[in-house]
Structures are given as C-alpha cells and as structure tokens.
Amino acid sequence: MSDQSERDYRDTLNLPKTAFPMKADLPKREPARIDWWRERGTYERRLERNKKNAPWILHDGPPYANGELHMGHFLNMVLKDMFVKIGLLEGKWANFIPGWDMHGLPIELETLKHLGIKDFHEIDPLELREKCKERAIYWLERQRATRVRMGNFGDWEHPYRTIDPSFEATIVETLAELAEKSQLYKGLRSTLWCVHDETALAEAEIEYEPKVSPSVYVRFTASDAQRAAILARFNVSEGESEDAPLSVVIWTTTPWTLPANVAIALRADATYGLYRVGGELLVLATALAESALGEKFAQAHLVATTTGEKLDNAAVRHPFLDRDSVIVLADYVEMETGTGAVHTAPGHGADDFETGMKYDLPVLNPVDARGHFTAEAGPYAGLFIFKANKQIVADLEASGHLLRAQEYEHSYPHCWRCHNPVIFRATAQWFIAMDQNRLRARAIAATESVAFTPEWGETRLKQMIENHPEWCISRQRTWGTPIPAIVCVACNESILDARVARNAAKRFREAGAGSWWSDPVETYLPEGFACPKCGATSFEKEKNIVDIWFESGVTHLAVLRDAMPWPSDLVVEGGDQYRGWFRSSLVTAVAVKNAAPYRHVVKNGWVNDEQGRPMSKSRGTGIDAADAMGKWGADVLRLWTASTEFVDDVRFGPNVVEQVGRVYRNVRNRIRFMLSNLDDLPLEGVVERANMHPLDGLACAVVDAFMADVRRFYDAFDIHGAYLRVVEFESAMSSLYFDAMKDPLYALAAGDERRRSAQSALLYALKHLLTAIAPLLSFTAEEAWQEIPERLRGDEASVFDSLLEAHGKASSEDLELWNLLRELRARVAAGTEHAGATIRDYETDATVVVPAAFVHRVRELGDDLREALVVSHVLAIEEGERADVRLTPAEGSKCRRCWKYRELGADPEHPSICAPCAQVVRSL
RNA sequence: GGGCCAUUAGCUCAGCUGGUUAGAGCGCAUGCUUGAUAAGCAUGAGGUCCCUGGUUCGAUCCCAGGAUGGCCCA
Numbered sequence: 001m002s003d004q005s006e007r008d009y010r011d012t013l014n015l016p017k018t019a020f021p022m023k024a025d026l027p028k029r030e031p032a033r034i035d036w037w038r039e040r041g042t043y044e045r046r047l048e049r050n051k052k053n054a055p056w057i058l059h060d061g062p063p064y065a066n067g068e069l070h071m072g073h074f075l076n077m078v079l080k081d082m083f084v085k086i087g088l089l090e091g092k093w094a095n096f097i098p099g100w101d102m103h104g105l106p107i108e109l110e111t112l113k114h115l116g117i118k119d120f121h122e123i124d125p126l127e128l129r130e131k132c133k134e135r136a137i138y139w140l141e142r143q144r145a146t147r148v149r150m151g152n153f154g155d156w157e158h159p160y161r162t163i164d165p166s167f168e169a170t171i172v173e174t175l176a177e178l179a180e181k182s183q184l185y186k187g188l189r190s191t192l193w194c195v196h197d198e199t200a201l202a203e204a205e206i207e208y209e210p211k212v213s214p215s216v217y218v219r220f221t222a223s224d225a226q227r228a229a230i231l232a233r234f235n236v237s238e239g240e241s242e243d244a245p246l247s248v249v250i251w252t253t254t255p256w257t258l259p260a261n262v263a264i265a266l267r268a269d270a271t272y273g274l275y276r277v278g279g280e281l282l283v284l285a286t287a288l289a290e291s292a293l294g295e296k297f298a299q300a301h302l303v304a305t306t307t308g309e310k311l312d313n314a315a316v317r318h319p320f321l322d323r324d325s326v327i328v329l330a331d332y333v334e335m336e337t338g339t340g341a342v343h344t345a346p347g348h349g350a351d352d353f354e355t356g357m358k359y360d361l362p363v364l365n366p367v368d369a370r371g372h373f374t375a376e377a378g379p380y381a382g383l384f385i386f387k388a389n390k391q392i393v394a395d396l397e398a399s400g401h402l403l404r405a406q407e408y409e410h411s412y413p414h415c416w417r418c419h420n421p422v423i424f425r426a427t428a429q430w431f432i433a434m435d436q437n438r439l440r441a442r443a444i445a446a447t448e449s450v451a452f453t454p455e456w457g458e459t460r461l462k463q464m465i466e467n468h469p470e471w472c473i474s475r476q477r478t479w480g481t482p483i484p485a486i487v488c489v490a491c492n493e494s495i496l497d498a499r500v501a502r503n504a505a506k507r508f509r510e511a512g513a514g515s516w517w518s519d520p521v522e523t524y525l526p527e528g529f530a531c532p533k534c535g536a537t538s539f540e541k542e543k544n545i546v547d548i549w550f551e552s553g554v555t556h557l558a559v560l561r562d563a564m565p566w567p568s569d570l571v572v573e574g575g576d577q578y579r580g581w582f583r584s585s586l587v588t589a590v591a592v593k594n595a596a597p598y599r600h601v602v603k604n605g606w607v608n609d610e611q612g613r614p615m616s617k618s619r620g621t622g623i624d625a626a627d628a629m630g631k632w633g634a635d636v637l638r639l640w641t642a643s644t645e646f647v648d649d650v651r652f653g654p655n656v657v658e659q660v661g662r663v664y665r666n667v668r669n670r671i672r673f674m675l676s677n678l679d680d681l682p683l684e685g686v687v688e689r690a691n692m693h694p695l696d697g698l699a700c701a702v703v704d705a706f707m708a709d710v711r712r713f714y715d716a717f718d719i720h721g722a723y724l725r726v727v728e729f730e731s732a733m734s735s736l737y738f739d740a741m742k743d744p745l746y747a748l749a750a751g752d753e754r755r756r757s758a759q760s761a762l763l764y765a766l767k768h769l770l771t772a773i774a775p776l777l778s779f780t781a782e783e784a785w786q787e788i789p790e791r792l793r794g795d796e797a798s799v800f801d802s803l804l805e806a807h808g809k810a811s812s813e814d815l816e817l818w819n820l821l822r823e824l825r826a827r828v829a830a831g832t833e834h835a836g837a838t839i840r841d842y843e844t845d846a847t848v849v850v851p852a853a854f855v856h857r858v859r860e861l862g863d864d865l866r867e868a869l870v871v872s873h874v875l876a877i878e879e880g881e882r883a884d885v886r887l888t889p890a891e892g893s894k895c896r897r898c899w900k901y902r903e904l905g906a907d908p909e910h911p912s913i914c915a916p917c918a919q920v921v922r923s924l
Numbered sequence: 925g926g927g928c929c930a931u932u933a934g935c936u937c938a939g940c941u942g943g944u945u946a947g948a949g950c951g952c953a954u955g956c957u958u959g960a961u962a963a964g965c966a967u968g969a970g971g972u973c974c975c976u977g978g979u980u981c982g983a984u985c986c987c988a989g990g991a992u993g994g995c996c997c998a
Contacts, residue, residue: 016960018960331998336925454929463927464996579997605929606995612994643936643937644936658951659936659951663936665963673960720936720938724937727948728948734960735965742960830966
C-alpha cells in the first residue's frame with residue numbers, strides 16, 4: 001500500500017459519466033435523427049395523442065417550386081416549425097400540412113429554357129404542361145428534402161400542391177362561386193404587348209434596352225369655359241388674364257399614344273404655376289418650369305400658383321381629337337423630368353390604367369395587334385404606331401400645339417425574343433371586381449378580427465387592399481389552371497358561367513386541368529345551354545389560365561377542410577406577403593366566406609448579409625439553406641433563428657454563425673453536465689420534489705419560473721424572448737447551482753440521500769430544459785433526451801412526448817431567495833478576489849448577513865449554503881440591513897479528497913482527508 | 925420619387941406607459957481551476973443610446989427635420 005498522505009482519492013469519487021459527446025458534429029449526426037423520428041412516427045404519434053384536444057393550425061403559405069431554398073426560406077420555415085412544435089408540446093392538435101405553389105410563368109419559362117424553346121406557341125400545350133409538371137415536381141422534391149433536413153415536423157408525405165387535380169378543382173369551384181356572386185367580369189387592361197410577335201408578354205419576358213424616342217412638350221388648350229374654371233382655381237380674375245389662351249403643358253416620349261389620351265395626371269401636393277409666356281398662359285409644375293420651358297423661361301412671368309389638388313377634375317381640350325382631357329391626380333407623378341403634368345392614356349400604360357380605373361375613365365385602345373392604328377385614332381387610322389410618331393409631331397407643330405420637341409435616350413422595354421420595343425396595349429382580361437358587393441370594404445373590415453405581429457401589419461395590409469385596383473386574374477399562358485370561360489361563336493360574347501365552371505371543377509377533380517385543352521367544349525356545357533346574349537348554342541373554350549396569386553390565394557379553401565378547421569390560427573410569412581399572399585388569401589376568403597382566413601398574421605423580416613445588405617449570389621453572400629446546414633448543422637442555424645429579432649430584418653453570415661455556435665456549445669455543455677450526473681440514479685432513488693433538500697427544491701422552483709416565462713414568451717410568438725430566457729436560465733443555473741452541487745455529487749457516497757436529492761433536481765431541470773428548447777434546438781434536445789437513462793424517461797420516449805409546462809410553481813419568495821444567494825456568492829467572489837485568492841479555493845470561511853425576512857430560509861439551507869458560496873465553513877448567519885459576507889481564512893487543512901478545509905486525521909488509515917470523506921472511502 | 929420599417933457596447937439583442945452610475949449573452953483582457961477539461965468559475969475593459977433641433981424640471985424613450993440601411997411600390 002502506498003503512503004496514504006500521498007494518495008490520490010480521485011477513484012473514490014462519483015465523477016460525471018455520459019455518452020453525450022461534447023462535440024456536436026451536427027452536420028453528420030442530424031440526418032440520422034431525422035430517420036429516427038420518421039421511423040418512430042414521433043410527430044404522428046404526438047399528433048394522435050393531442051387529437052382529443054383543441055386543434056391549432058398553422059397554415060403553410062406555399063413556397064414557389066422553383067430554385068433552391070435560401071436562408072430567407074430557412075428563417076421563415078424554421079419559425080413555422082417552432083410554432084408548430086410549441087403547439088404540439090402544449091398539447092394542441094397542431095397538424096402541419098406543408099404546401100407548394102407549382103403553376104405559373106417562372107416555371108413555364110424555366111421549362112422552356114430547359115427544352116431550348118423560345119416561343120411557347122411552338123409546343124403542344126399538353127406536352128408543355130407535362131414538362132412543366134416534371135420540372136415543378138423536381139423542385140418540390142429538392143425543396144422538400146431541404147425542409148425535412150431542417151428538422152421540421154409535418155405531413156411531408158402528403159403536402160398540398162396547387163397542381164393536384166383536387167386543388168385545381170378548388171380553384172375552379174372558387175371561380176364558380178365568384179361568378180355566382182357577380183364578382184367576376186371581363187374588361188380591358190393594359191398589358192405589355194409585342195407588335196412583332198403579336199402576343200402579350202409578362203414582366204419576366206421583358207429586357208430593358210436603350211432606345212431613342214421623341215421627347216415632346218404639348219399644349220392641351222382650354223376652351224373658354226374650361227379656361228374660366230381653371231383661372232378661378234388659381235384665384236385669377238378674367239380681367240387679369242387679358243384673354244390670352246390657356247394651356248396645360250404635358251410631356252411625353254410616346255406621341256403615338258396621344259390618340260388614346262383621356263386625361264392629364266397631376267400630383268396632389270405639388271405646386272403648379274400659371275405662367276404668362278408671350279401672348280399665352282401655360283400651366284405646369286413650378287419645380288419643372290425652367291427645364292421644361294427652356295429658353296422661353298427667361299420671358300415667362302409667374303402669374304399665380306396653386307396645388308395639383310385644387311386642379312382636380314378641371315378639363316382641357318384634346319389637341320387634335322374632338323374631346324376633353326380631364327385633369328386627375330396620381331401619386332406616381334414625379335418632379336424630376338417633364339412638366340409635372342402627365343399625359344394619361346389608360347389603354348397604354350399600367351399606371352395610366354389604374355388612374356383610369358380610379359376616375360372611371362374610358363380605356364381607349366386604338367391600336368390593333370400588329371401595331372397599326374384603328375379607325376378610333378381618327379386621321380392616323382392604318383398607320384404603324386412607331387411610324388406615326390413623326391406625323392403626329394408634325395401635325396402638332398402645324399396646329400400650334402407643340403411647345404418643344406427633342407430626342408431623348410432612355411431605357412425602354414423590349415421583347416426578349418425578337419428584341420423589338422414593346423408597347424402597352426389594352427386587352428380583354430378577367431377581373432375580380434373589388435367594389436362589387438363592397439368586397440374591398442368588407443376585406444378591410446375583416447382585418448379587424450385578425451391579430452397582427454407586428455401591430456402595424458394591420459395598417460399595411462389594409463393599405464394594400466385599399467390601393468390595389470381591380471384584381472386581374474387571367475393570364476395568356478399554358479402552365480396553370482384554366483379559367484373555364486367560353487366564347488359564343490355567333491356573337492363573340494365571353495361567358496364565365498357558374499354551371500360551366502362547376503362542370504369543369506368536377507372534370508378537373510377526376511382528370512386534372514389538362515383536360516380543358518383536350519376535351520371538346522360540350523363536355524362542360526350544361527343541358528340546353530345557350531348564349532345569354534344572343535341565344536346561340538355554339539361555343540369555343542377560352543384559353544386563359546388563372547393568376548397564380550389567385551391559386552395560392554385559395555390554399556385556405558383547399559387545405560382547411562374536412563378535419564381541418566377554418567380559419568387557420570396562424571400564418572407566418574415574409575413582409576412581401578402583405579401585398580402577396582396575406583392579401584390574396586384575405587380577398588378570396590371574404591368573397592367566399594365573408595371572413596378572414598386566419599386569426600393571426602405574423603410577419604418575419606428579410607435575411608440580409610453581415611453588412612445588412614441584401615443577399616446576393618454575385619457578391620457571394622447568397623447562401624443556400626442546404627449548403628448552410630451541411631456546413632454548420634441545422635440546430636446551430638435554428639439557434640441563430642431564435643437569436644435574431646425575426647420580426648425585423650436580420651443578418652446572416654459566417655461570423656454571426658460563429659457567435660451563435662459558441663452559445664450553442666454553452667447550452668450543450670450544460671446539458672452534458674446534467675446528463676453526466678444522472679448515470680447512476682436508479683428510479684427508486686429519485687426523490688420527490690417535496691422531500692428534496694432545500695437548495696434542490698429552490699433549484700426546481702427556479703426551473704418552474706423559467707418554464708412559466710418560456711411558455712409566456714412562446715404564447716406571444718416571442719421566440720427571441722424565449723431564447724434570451726434560456727440563455728439566462730442555463731447560465732445562472734450553471735454558475736450557482738451546478739457549481740454548488742459538485743461536491744455533494746462527487747464526494748458523497750453514491751447512494752447518499754443528499755446526493756440523490758441533487759440528482760433528482762438535475763433530472764427535473766434537465767427534462768424541463770430539454771422540453772423548453774425542443775422547438776428551437778430540436779436535434780440536440782432529442783439527442784440529449786435519448787441519453788437520459790431509459791428508466792428515468794418513463795413513457796416519454798421522445799422529448800416530443802413531453803409537455804411544455806412547469807410541474808410546480810415558484811413563489812416570489814423563492815426567487816428572492818435565489819437572487820439573494822447569487823448576491824452572496826458574488827460578494828464572496830469579490831472578497832476572495834480582494835484577498836488574492838479565488839472563490840474556487842474553499843480557502844475562506846464566511847459569516848453571512850441577510851435581511852431578517854430571509855434568516856429562517858437561509859438557515860434552513862444548512863450545508864447547502866456553504867456549497868453555494870464555495871467556502872469551507874459558514875461560521876454564522878446574522879441578521880442585517882442587507883446581504884453581506886465577512887470572510888476569514890478557512891480553519892483547518894485542505895482535505896485531499898473534497899478540497900475543503902477541515903480537521904484532518906480522524907481516521908488513522910486516511911490521515912490526509914476529513915472525517916466524512918474517510919467514512920465514504922471506508923464504505924466502498 | 926412614394927408608403928412602411930429599422931438604427932442602443934466588436935457581434936446578437938434587453939431596456940415596461942420619459943425619472944438616479946443604460947443591461948444580458950457571446951467575443952476580448954486578466955486571474956483561478958485542471959474532479960463538466962477543445963470544459964468550468966470569477967473579475968475587468970468596452971457605449972456622444974445615428975445626427976440636428978424642439979417639448980419637458982428631466983429624453984435612448986415623445987415631436988419635427990435629416991443621414992444610413994431594408995422591404996413593398998413607382
């Protein structure tokens with residue numbers, strides 16, 4: 001036997017032991033955990049168990065099935081998952097059905113590119129649809145794999161897809177309902193048009209190229225009556241004006257659109273001047289007078305000014321057609337170029353069209369598909385529009401309406417295929433009438449029943465609906481759900497009949513929407529159907545598809561049915577969706593069900609790079625979600641999600657991940673400490689909460705308070721608040737409680753009742769902590785849960801079988817005591833530091849002073865107080881004004897086993913250790 | 925150009941309806957520990973709370989203007 005005074009007693013201690021590794025190795029281990037969850041049906045089992053409880057549904061806004069998911073998707077999708085898991089852990093039936101938006105032009109264009117086809121007219125529509133479907137499914141599968149890799153729970157085997165026959169049927173059924181309610185109509189709309197290819201183009205099919213256009217300033221002269229009215233609005237009397245002719249000056253670079261002019265748009269808040277120039281009066285914005293009038297500005301005299309608003313609804317005469325041009329207000333009128341008076345032709349511009357809608361102006365379309373003027377253009381009938389420019393300018397000059405003409409180079413939209421300049425041309429389209437049946441007003445009113453995070457989201461959504469004109473839902477494309485409208489062969493009337501639409505819905509549900517292209521029109525006609533206008537009975541199918549915003553706008557109708565309740569409890573999307581999906585869903589819901597389709601709208605921010613700039617592939621800051629998870633693991637990125645204030649814009653990059661990775665390691669190690677001290681705890685050794693030692697009971701109370709807080713944060717959708725609370729909790733537990741419990745855990749006999757009590761408190765803390773973080777750190781929480789000895793897990797085989805709630809309640813007195821201990825410990829630390837020692841040394845004894853109200857509870861702690869303060873002896877507990885400690889050098893010598901200063905040598909066989917240690921060693 | 929939003933330590937963020945020396949975690953520096961060890965504990969440094977005016981006894985917080993950045997439009 002070696003000399004006992006030199007003996008190392010390490011092997012007589014209960015040192016921590018666990019298979020839970022310090023190194024997380026997330027990218028490698030997480031995929032196996034996903035399989036593990038799937039094999040055990042963890043999500044499905046939990047859902048089944050919750051079935052008896054209230055449903056709570058987060059309805060998935062469908063991502064577009066094109067391209068890889070990026071970190072913006074990650075943020076949004078993981079947030080959704082966190083909310084779903086919170087719901088599940090709170091016992092709710094949180095059935096999450098993910099979905100995808102799979103029709104539409106971007107996929108059609110990508111497919112055409114893939115096939116090497118530039119003009120979609122060159123391929124059979126059914127064949128193109130087949131190829132588009134393949135492409136969309138390819139992307140769905142890639143995106144689904146990425147979403148699953150995030151650790152997200154949901155019914156991944158049965159997502160909803162806008163290309164499913166049942167979904168297409170819902171779309172068409174919705175159209176039928178709208179038709180029944182007279183909510184649909186066909187009207188003109190300004191669309192991008194290529195006169196060379198004779199086709200409508202989408203925004204995505206446009207390339208901007210430089211073009212030289214004529215730049216002309218044109219007089220729109222007032223009639224006598226109009227002149228008097230305008231002068232009155234300037235507060236100028238007839239006498240002062242000396243009978244000079246009065247004109248409003250407009251500026252345009254497309255003289256060929258002048259035949260379609262019906263209005264002049266001013267800006268309400270801009271200042272307009274009445275200028276006397278030579279023998280005439282000119283009206284234009286004061287801010288632009290100098291640049292617009294050129295050399296004439298020197299001789300111009302400002303007679304009076306007024307605001308655009310004052311001139312609203314005045315009128316002047318069209319320069320060469322026999323009609324008025326009315327003055328309107330529009331907020332897009334800019335004060336950079338031109339005259340501040342914008343030539344407005346609703347048939348030839350998107351802005352103009354919207355203004356026309358607002359003011360109920362006629363939409364003139366005097367241009368045919370080939371770009372030639374029709375008879376409506378009067379003297380210019382038959383001319384090719386771009387050739388007519390010159391003629392029109394010359395005529396304006398001759399009639400004295402031309403003020404100035406120049407050439408102007410600007411960036412102008414061109415057809416991506418033939419590279420000819422495109423025009424805006426009014427074409428017939430299907431619309432949802434927003435003001436029919438007060439739909440707009442009802443939609444705005446419906447937001448009142450919805451909660452918004454952030455709160456200003458409500459105003460924003462209302463504005464989007466307020467400012468959005470009629471909703472154009474038709475597209476002249478192939479990859480989508482057809483609008484089941486028919487055209488009367490005899491009178492050319494376009495008809496969207498609810499009965500036809502219902503037939504189509506039925507047919508699509510069985511055979512898919514492709515049948516619209518292959519079936520004869522008769523398939524869809526009800527018995528004895530005749531044209532409501534002329535009575536004829538011969539029809540053709542219209543070849544329009546529905547806008548994909550309408551398709552995604554009816555997901556709530558397609559998904560929230562059968563067992564699923566309507567409306568949903570929560571939707572979570574990026575801020576761009578106020579204009580997009582939040583709006584489109586609300587409008588369809590109000591039109592069909594007269595209520596909002598969701599109870600709560602949560603908006604998440606944009607993901608920018610570390611400098612706060614948008615992510616960009618070209619700058620190398622665009623990061624795919626799958627790549628990021630391969631590099632850092634999903635859980636670190638999930639923790640990043642929680643570490644940001646997701647409602648605002650957030651930043652992402654390697655340095656940010658590095659930082660949150662360190663927080664992750666902290667959490668992980670503290671979990672590891674708890675696990676490593678549970679290894680030998682038998683089930684029968686678990687001490688009831690009521691029988692625990694006072695400090696252990698206090699630790700449990702702190703856990704209870706933590707759980708209550710976390711629950712409150714979660715219920716307020718405050719993921720970030722919960723994250724901060726988790727960090728605060730585990731850091732406080734570690735520095736006070738874990739540190740205090742090391743000696744009892746290590747040095748007491750394994751089965752010592754005091755040690756079992758500490759272990760039981762650790763088990764309590766661990767299980768609750770893991771449940772609390774399971775929505776955030778799903779992989780790590782489950783990994784740790786599986787390392788809890790099985791006997792201690794009970795029937796909660798997965799962390800997702802547990803319940804997110806405290807099993808006790810902390811009193812405020814408990815928490816005050818806890819804080820008092822932290823305060824005392826800090827004072828010991830400061831005191832020992834001052835004495836040149838450290839708190840870890842047990843080199844001091846302490847006399848403790850506490851306020852009277854706490855004396856009893858502090859005394860109750862017994863030896864635990866000594867451990868919590870890391871001193872060798874607590875000499876006395878005194879009553880005082882406020883918490884304090886008096887430190888004195890520790891009495892005795894350092895025990896080689898427990899490191900505290902004690903009387904040594906009580907046991908002659910173990911002279912270098914204290915009596916309690918000796919007793920433990922002898923018992924081994 | 926318009927609407928909306930943001931701006932607090934190196935980083936991620938707290939700061940309740942305006943009220944004494946503005947906080948946390950991470951990082952950094954220093955010390956301790958080597959029985960949570962690629963861990964743990966402690967101490968410390970670090971901030972014209974974007975700028976300028978205004979209201980107020982008092983402003984990070986309220987108001988106005990501006991700067992920078994973002995989103996949605998144009």
